[in-house]
Amino acid sequence: MAGRHPNGPKPAQITAGRIGLYAFLVVAALFFLLPLYTMVVTSLKSMDEIRLGQIFALPARLDLSAWTTAWSGACMGTVCVGIRSGFWNSVAITLPAVALSVFTGAVNGYALSLWRPRGANLLFGLLMAGGLIPYQIFLYPMVRAMANIDLYNSLAGIILVHVIFGLPLVTLLFRNYFVSVPEELCKAARVDGAGFWRIFFEIMLPIAVPMVVVVSMLQFTGIWNDFLLGLVFAGRDNLPMTVQLNNIVNTTMGERTYNVNMAATILTAIVPLAIYFLSGRWFVRGIAAGAVKG
């Protein structure tokens, strides 16, 4: 016995209500877990086993070949190189796009909330309106404009597009964060002769580290999971993983290789899932910050 805890929470009594509550939670948990379970077991089965139509059965024999095929041999149309290239494309798109958009968002939020130059409110209003409007209305002119400056179908182009479309959200989050920073801090630094950039890099950015983490995670999952912009702007050589995944699953000729499809699906989901599992608390904070104030 480790001793009594008279101040601990009162143990809940077992009542019909409590049992019902747990039953609800367990059933809900099964509903949420079932697809993940199904994906994993399907990816470990052979096609012969899949044809038996026992979607929930555990694999009779672990077959990892679907995973290697998904990674390096699955076909998209006539090209059979697996989802590997898409993975590296997604990395090459996401990392710079996140870094750039977080930096721009931080500068914007700082300038808009602590300096409020002429037209700051108008700019913020325009950005927020831009964030609400469906992408479809921007797409065609943007494709043309990007083509004119030789950025269409390029890595730099898709990165730029992500930074542009991320601006409303990242600016909103940083602005809301910096609004709560005492103005005196900024004023005192100005009296000491620090300018706009010095205050930003030496005072405000360090203060905003928690928000930088949150926004980076939001942007990372958002950009990694993007489909539409990658499809339109990335070009054949830079297609992100989500687009390649859809190509693998939905355009294969002949019999569908469900085990390969499911392995490829898990591979595509694994990076955002890892972020979520490794830093759940930050992820939740990011969602709450992005949602409640949006």
Place this chain on the structure above:
Amino acid sequence: MPIKRKPNLSATIALLPTWFVAVVVFIGTMAWSIRLSFTNSTLFPSSTYVGFAQYSKLFSSAKWLASLQNVLIFGVLYVAGCLLLGFLLAAALDRKIRFESAFRTIFLYPYAMSFVVTGLIWQWMLNPTLGIQASVRSLGWESFVLDWVVNRDMAIYALVLAGVWQGAGLVMVIALAGMRGIEGEQWKAARIDGIPVWRIYVSIVLPQLGPALAAAGMLLAMGVIKTYDIVVAMTNGGPGNATEVPAKFIMDNLFGRQNLGLATAGATVLVLGVIIAVAPFRYAMHMRDRAKGAA
């Protein structure tokens, strides 16, 4: 009283790229698209003005009308489903539950995944020949039917199911955060009055969560208008037009059918839809702020 400041040059310069994005990219491209919607542009933009011809063509297209109806059904059920399930999950987790963080993790993880992944998972589960239907039938229930993705009447509900699975956790997180912010005193008072727990949630907790739930609902609703990936991954609009959505209609005409005029007309209608949906909300907030300022 607001302090008059000298406009700071560095701050102005730092915001120039953002000004460029707001004015040139957001407003400029939108104006360009709207202009195209009044021309007879097909593969290439044309400057021949045709008035509202593209719009009348749009609204006489069965596919477009079906897509509007579909997005309405999907949107209402998806937002309502996420709000309801998310609130119930939050309320359950709020009852001093064991393994709370494990449950929370399980309910939210789908939200981390893309709509493409979500669509593909559920396409697989609902596949009538190899999915849940086949499994249940092999257990002996021969007449069991769960063929939603290939059934014209049910395909849209398959999308709702997948969407709610993906999005309910978001509402749960927001609602749970809100519930934790409600003061214990209110709970004590209500318990002393002998009010049953469910009643406290409905009459005391729910109203206080109003703004947070409204924000979550708004966020989900904004996603509805953009609904594209999940449809492409799960049903590709089929069977027939059963799961066509406006965003997909626009994309198909923009890049597949080379029907620029029609596509931009569709996009313009979507933008109008957003404005009509958001305007009353913004107006209410504006009036509330003004009322607060006056008080």
